[in-house]
Amino acid sequence: MAVVTYREALTQALREELQRDDRVFLMGEEVAQYNGAYKVSKGLLDEFGPMRIVDTPITELGFAGVGVGAAMVGLRPIVEFMTWNFALLALDQVVNAAAKMLYMSGGQYNMPMVFRGPNGSALQLSAQHSQAWESWLAHIPGLKVCTPGTPADAKGLLKAAIRDDNPVVFLEGEMLYNTKGEVPEGEHVVPIGVAELKHEGDHCSIITHGKMVLVAMKVADELAKEGITLDVVDLRTVRPIDVEAIAQSVQKTNRAVVLEEGWEICGMGSQVVDFIQRECFDDLDAPVLRVHQEDVPMPYAKNLERAAKPDAAKTIAAVKKVLYLD
Amino acid sequence: MATKVVMEALSPTMEEGRLVKWLKNEGDAVKTGDVIAEVETDKAVMELVARADGVLRKRLANEGDASPVGTLLGVIAGADENIDALIGAGAPAAAPAQAAQGGSGPAKAPANQAVADTKEAAAQSAVPQSSDQSQGEASAPPQQKADVGAKGGASQPSRLTPPRPQAPPPPKGNGARPGRPGAAPAAGGASSDKRQRSSPMARRLASERGIALGAIQGSGPGGRVVKRDVESAKASGAVRRSGAAERLASEGDFKDIPLTQIRKTIARRLAESNGPVPTFFLTAEFDVTRAAEMRVQLAEMGDEYKASFNDIVLKAVAFALAEHPEVNAHWLDDKIRQHNRIHVAMAVAVEDGLITPVLFDADRLHLWEISAKARELAKRARDRKLTPEEYTGATFTVSNLGMFGIDQFTAIINPPEAGILAVGGVEAKPVVIDGVMEVRERMRVTMSCDHRAIDGATGAKFLQTLRALIENPLSLVI
Numbered sequence: 001m002a003v004v005t006y007r008e009a010l011t012q013a014l015r016e017e018l019q020r021d022d023r024v025f026l027m028g029e030e031v032a033q034y035n036g037a038y039k040v041s042k043g044l045l046d047e048f049g050p051m052r053i054v055d056t057p058i059t060e061l062g063f064a065g066v067g068v069g070a071a072m073v074g075l076r077p078i079v080e081f082m083t084w085n086f087a088l089l090a091l092d093q094v095v096n097a098a099a100k101m102l103y104m105s106g107g108q109y110n111m112p113m114v115f116r117g118p119n120g121s122a123l124q125l126s127a128q129h130s131q132a133w134e135s136w137l138a139h140i141p142g143l144k145v146c147t148p149g150t151p152a153d154a155k156g157l158l159k160a161a162i163r164d165d166n167p168v169v170f171l172e173g174e175m176l177y178n179t180k181g182e183v184p185e186g187e188h189v190v191p192i193g194v195a196e197l198k199h200e201g202d203h204c205s206i207i208t209h210g211k212m213v214l215v216a217m218k219v220a221d222e223l224a225k226e227g228i229t230l231d232v233v234d235l236r237t238v239r240p241i242d243v244e245a246i247a248q249s250v251q252k253t254n255r256a257v258v259l260e261e262g263w264e265i266c267g268m269g270s271q272v273v274d275f276i277q278r279e280c281f282d283d284l285d286a287p288v289l290r291v292h293q294e295d296v297p298m299p300y301a302k303n304l305e306r307a308a309k310p311d312a313a314k315t316i317a318a319v320k321k322v323l324y325l326d
Numbered sequence: 327m328a329t330k331v332v333m334e335a336l337s338p339t340m341e342e343g344r345l346v347k348w349l350k351n352e353g354d355a356v357k358t359g360d361v362i363a364e365v366e367t368d369k370a371v372m373e374l375v376a377r378a379d380g381v382l383r384k385r386l387a388n389e390g391d392a393s394p395v396g397t398l399l400g401v402i403a404g405a406d407e408n409i410d411a412l413i414g415a416g417a418p419a420a421a422p423a424q425a426a427q428g429g430s431g432p433a434k435a436p437a438n439q440a441v442a443d444t445k446e447a448a449a450q451s452a453v454p455q456s457s458d459q460s461q462g463e464a465s466a467p468p469q470q471k472a473d474v475g476a477k478g479g480a481s482q483p484s485r486l487t488p489p490r491p492q493a494p495p496p497p498k499g500n501g502a503r504p505g506r507p508g509a510a511p512a513a514g515g516a517s518s519d520k521r522q523r524s525s526p527m528a529r530r531l532a533s534e535r536g537i538a539l540g541a542i543q544g545s546g547p548g549g550r551v552v553k554r555d556v557e558s559a560k561a562s563g564a565v566r567r568s569g570a571a572e573r574l575a576s577e578g579d580f581k582d583i584p585l586t587q588i589r590k591t592i593a594r595r596l597a598e599s600n601g602p603v604p605t606f607f608l609t610a611e612f613d614v615t616r617a618a619e620m621r622v623q624l625a626e627m628g629d630e631y632k633a634s635f636n637d638i639v640l641k642a643v644a645f646a647l648a649e650h651p652e653v654n655a656h657w658l659d660d661k662i663r664q665h666n667r668i669h670v671a672m673a674v675a676v677e678d679g680l681i682t683p684v685l686f687d688a689d690r691l692h693l694w695e696i697s698a699k700a701r702e703l704a705k706r707a708r709d710r711k712l713t714p715e716e717y718t719g720a721t722f723t724v725s726n727l728g729m730f731g732i733d734q735f736t737a738i739i740n741p742p743e744a745g746i747l748a749v750g751g752v753e754a755k756p757v758v759i760d761g762v763m764e765v766r767e768r769m770r771v772t773m774s775c776d777h778r779a780i781d782g783a784t785g786a787k788f789l790q791t792l793r794a795l796i797e798n799p800l801s802l803v804i
Contacts, residue, residue: 254527254553285527285553286546324546324554 001182009151009183010040010172013158014078016186018048021076024162027054027063028080028117037082038118038177064090064115068097071113071167078162081117084171085129090115098167099142114161116170119147120211120261123175124305127297132262134210137169138239138271144168144192145239149213151181153236156190164192173211195242197249201229204319205249207272208259209235212310216259219315228323238268246272247279254285255322259315264292286322291315328403328412329378333387335395336365336372337714343367344392345399350382356402363399371710374399381405384413524551531556538690581651583662593778603657604777607736608785610793614638614752615767617799624803630694635769636672636726637697639749641802642795643724644668644688644696650788654721656742657779663742671720671740672700674707681707682740684720693803724749734770744779745788748772769796 004012018024025048026041032055035042045053056063060081067077081087087094094115101111121130138145146161146168148154154172161168198213199220206216213234220230231249235241250256256276258269269290276288294308320326333343346364350356356376363374376382380402387399403409524532524539528551532539535556542559544551585593597604617638624631647654647668656663668689671682683703685696706712722744725737728751737748750770757766771792775785795801 282526282530285525324552 001184003180004151004183005177006148006151006154006172006179006181007038007040007177009155009181010158011042011044012183012185013155013162014041014044015047017159017162018044018052021162022052023074024076024078025052025054025070026078026080027056027067029056029058029082031055031080036080038174040172040177041080060086060088060090061093064093065097067113067115068093068101068111071098071111072101072109076112076162078114078116081115083129083174084117084119084133085131087115087117087133094137094143094167094169095140099140102166103142110165111167112165114158114168114170116158116161117172118174118177119171120173121175121293121298121305121309124300124302125298126300130298130305132171132210132260132293134171134238134260135262135266135268135271137171138241138268140239142167143239144237145171146192146237147171147210148190148236149173149176149208149210149234150198151179151183152188153190153196153234155183156188157192157236159189160192163189168192171210176211176214179214190236193237193240193242195233195235195237195245197231197245198234199230199232201231201253203228203230203253204255204257204322205231205233205246205253206257206259206315206319207233207235207246207249207269207276209238209268211261212259215310215312215315218312219319222312222316223319228319228325230319235268235272241271241275243275243279246275250276250280251283254283256284256288257291257315257318257322258288259291259310261310262293264290264295267292286324289318289322291318327378328383328401328407328409329380330398330412331362331374331376331382331400331402333365333393333395333397333399334374336374337367337370340367340395342392342394343372345387345389346371347389348385352382352385354382356380356382366710367714370712370714372713376402378402383407383409386413522551523548525553527553528556532559536690538687538695540686541691541695579667580663580665583664585661589662589778597778603739603741605739605774606777606782606785607772607774608782608789609734609770609772610789611768611770612793612796613757613766614769614796617796618752618767620799620803624694630698633693633697634700635728635752636724636749637693637700638796638799638802639726639747639771640670640672640685640688640700640724641691641693641696642792642799643722643747644670644685644691645795645802646788646791647722648689649791650784652784653745653775653780653788655744655779656721657744657776658742662744662779665721667721669719669721671717671723671743672703673723673725673737674704676708676710681712681717682720682723683707683712683717686719722746728752728769734772736772737774739774739776741776744776745785746774747792748774 014026018026026044030037031041032045032050032053035045041053064079067079070077081090098111098113098115101109119134120132134145134147137143144161144164144166146157148157154176158170161170199217201220201224206219208216213232216230216232220232223230231253233245233249258272260268262268267290269292273288273290276284291310291314293310296308299305299308317326336343343365346366348363350360350362356362357379358376360376361373362376362382364371365374381404382400383403384401385399386401387393387397393399401409401412403412522540523544523546525546529539531553532542537556537559539551542551542555543549545555546552614635617635621633621635621638624633647670651664651666654665654668656665667687669684669686670688671684673680673682683706685691685699685703688696691699703712703716707717720740720743723737723740723746725746726749727735728749732750733753734750735748737746739746748771752767752769754765755768756763757768758764759766771789773785773789
């Protein structure tokens with residue numbers, strides 16, 4: 001299997017789906033002439049032309065609305081946001097238009113579209129440009145929310161998202177674009193709503209998604225040296241959530257740490273902990289702990305930024321705590 | 327900070343206590359939790375413990391004195407601290423102090439009271455007073471805080487803070503949440519909280535394996551019993567539970583049986599004829615030859631496995647009760663309460679009477695656990711050290727006078743229990759087995775039954791099960 005970057009995996013998915021269905025088109029800031037702010041659409045303008053790879057003005061609300069209209073008349077738009085921090089301007093179209101169209105039209109209009117772009121923090125982009133929005137978006141009935149953490153899942157989930165007849169929010173990671181992994185060539189579709197057990201162990205489950213999958217895998221390797229083995233459950237999709245996969249793992253290990261990039265209050269982890277207490281009450285040997293960004297706007301200073309982010313050391317401490325080892 | 331020693335309510339019903347004995351002299355250093363005196367309550371002699379670190383400066387009550395709950399008995403304070411104000415204001419000050427001791431009042435009020443007391447004490451003296459701090463820093467005024475810093479006194483907020491569940495705080499930096507449990511220093515007052523903590527997993531595992539959680543020492547925070555504790559308990563041997571016991575465990579603690587008309591009539595007429603508890607008696611003689619052999623074998627396995635005939639009877643009764651819930655019952659005048667948990671009391675003769683400590687969930691205990699527990703309860707009963715919870719709540723009682731050379735006797739039912747088993751001594755007797763005369767070890771038991779709750783045939787079937795268990799005693803140890 002070819003080893004490619006997360007970025008190339010996304011490009012593969014876009015190219016294959018643009019080839020497969022001529023109703024599919026991509027639009028956003030700098031996606032055509034500039035090949036994308038993060039080069040995800042590299043070469044696509046040359047291959048598919050300006051009718052299908054469309055540069056937009058810097059008007060997030062405007063082009064998101066164009067996408068919604070296009071979907072209503074039968075096209076399958078992919079709307080790229082340069083980052084999800086900018087997408088806040090477009091949330092009315094995402095939340096009020098796209099998410100509710102099928103419902104409010106009494107089933108007359110499907111909304112086969114994808115909103116995608118990088119989510120969460122990179123390095124020293126400060127408070128306004130370092131935010132992980134998945135809990136906001138997963139909150140909304142009518143949306144599906146994908147958070148791939150590996151190149152293979154990025155490709156497989158993006159293909160599934162483009163083929164879905166509902167609006168799908170697709171959260172990538174700026175720091176993930178250069179990560180590499182094996183990616184199946186051609187038809188590789190990862191079903192939305194199915195988690196994957198990325199690492200198998202007996203002592204504790206780490207439930208995570210997106211960028212934090214890599215952190216969890218690092219923690220699993222570190223702790224294996226101490227004889228502590230972990231299940232790493234990669235949710236891959238945070239709406240819908242694969243409750244069964246969470247329950248299966250926690251019922252086996254009896255302990256869980258929920259790791260996410262965003263803030264604590266009403267974060268994705270709150271929801272996961274709720275599922276765990278409902279489905280696994282009698283299996284729990286310790287309170288479920290969460291690891292997340294500190295409850296502050298992301299600091300700019302490098303040392304403070306590092307301190308504010310969830311990381312392997314904080315996760316290891318939480319795992320040891322639920323194992324009663326500290 | 328001076329702390330009052332008061333007569334505490336050591337049982338739920340206690341209104342007054344008699345100070346039996348001081349265990350510390352004036353001038354002795356004491357630590358929080360040290361036993362400083364013995365107090366006789368309405369039923370038992372209990373321990374009065376220090377609620378602060380310091381020196382027992384003053385003993386205000388004499389041995390033998392009886393005092394109402396809340397009475398000032400003494401003062402714990404720093405070695406040089408002026409305690410005149412406390413002693414002088416003894417009677418009125420007792421009330422807030424009591425609230426602080428019990429942890430029942432709003433935590434702030436007694437704290438402020440205590441601070442005020444100290445300020446008062448300091449004001450009365452021209453020289454600055456040093457004090458052993460036994461107070462949470464948070465409630466002390468600035469000058470008190472400075473004092474703490476200078477003295478480096480042990481800060482012990484637990485005295486004023488009700489014990490909190492010790493949830494492990496999540497990794498640092500959670501949102502601003504005043505009053506979250508993690509914010510409080512670890513509760514040091516856990517001793518006053520008798521509830522055993524356990525994880526749901528540990529509870530489930532213990533129930534699946536028939537292990538009594540109470541018998542396990544928890545290794546988690548605050549003594550929480552966690553999975554690994556139950557697993558290691560299993561390694562030392564799990565207790566077999568009969569199918570009936572499993573079924574009972576799934577039904578809750580008890581089942582109320584409404585009285586049918588015939589039941590009401592039987593109850594009324596029999597009570598008229600035979601006093602308030604119309605009792606009848608069933609006597610049976612069991613062959614305990616195999617039980618006697620088993621006792622020898624158990625003793626050879628080591629002292630920890632030794633079991634008396636009475637232990638074997640207690641274990642067998644617990645199992646038989648699981649098979650016959652109608653005997654494991656209370657007569658409550660308007661209904662019969664069948665208990666799904668089995669708490670067997672054992673009558674213990676004490677100097678001036680009789681007390682019946684309870685083996686709770688006896689059906690879930692190993693024979694050797696019953697032996698150890700029974701020995702310990704009997705000893706503490708004779709020393710009058712039982713707490714009220716330890717001698718109430720039985721669902722059935724066993725009384726044994728075998729050790730006094732009694733062959734057979736009838737015991738009086740302890741209401742509202744529906745039955746009691748009187749156990750006589752073991753004796754070698756000639757018996758005819760398959761037409762051949764043999765010498766066998768025999769033991770006679772007599773069951774007293776409250777006829778309002780138990781009929782003759784019901785009691786007889788119970789004794790049948792009991793006979794099968796005692797005559798085939800291996801079933802009690804596997």
